[in-house]
Amino acid sequence: MSIRQSIIPAAMLAALLPAGAALAQNKPAIVNQSITESEVLGAQRAWCDALVSISRTGETQGQAAAKALAEKVIDAAYGYQMGAVLFKPTLTVAPQTFRTTRAGALAYFVGGDKAFPNDTGFALKGWTKCEATNSAIFIEGDTASTMGNVMITGKDGKVTTVDKTWQFVKDDAGKLRIVVHHSSLPFSGS
Secondary structure, rough: OOOHHOOOHHHHHHHHOOOOOOOOOOOOOOOOOOHHHHHHHHHHHHHHHHHHHHHHHHHHHHHHHHHHHHHOOOOOOEEEHHHOEOOOOEOOOEEEEEOHHHHHHHHHOOOOOOOOOOOOHHHOOEEEEEEEEEEEEEEOOEEEEEEEEEEEEOOOOOEEEEEEEEEEOOOOOOOOEEEEEEEEOOOOOO
C-alpha cells in the first residue's frame, strides 16, 4: 500500500502537490532547485544589461528615473529580501566599503543618499556596453559562484575591466539572487 493510499487522503495530497503532479501513476513530486550554467550566464547578462539601462536612463531622464529603475533592478537581481548581501563594490572606501543593505547598494549605483556622501552613482557614468567573462563557474545544487571579469564600455569608447566574483542562490520562487558580489579593479603593479 502506498503512502498516498494509507496515510494521506488523495484530495489532501493533491492540494499539497504542485499543479500537474501525477498522482495516478504514484509518481513522486520532484522539486529541483539546481542552478544551471545557462541560468548563471543569463543572470550575468541581465546584470550587465541593467547597468547600461540605468546609465542610459540617467542620461535621458535624469537621476530620479535612474534611481527608480535601479530600485527595480536591485529588488529583482539581489537577495536583500532574504537578508544581508555581501556586496563589495568597485569604487568604495572605508568606512563604507561594504554594502550589506539595499540602501547601500542603491546609493552606490545612483548616488543621492546623504548617508553615503562619497557615492556619485557608478551606474550613472555613461556606460554603453557591458560584458561578463568567466574564469570559472562553480555550481553546487541551488548555489553558483563565478569569478572573472566584467568589461564596461564608456561613451568615449574606453573599456574599464573589473575583477568580479558573484555568488547566486535560487530563491523559493526558483529565481536566481545575487548574495555575494565582489568587484575590484585589477592590480596594476607597483
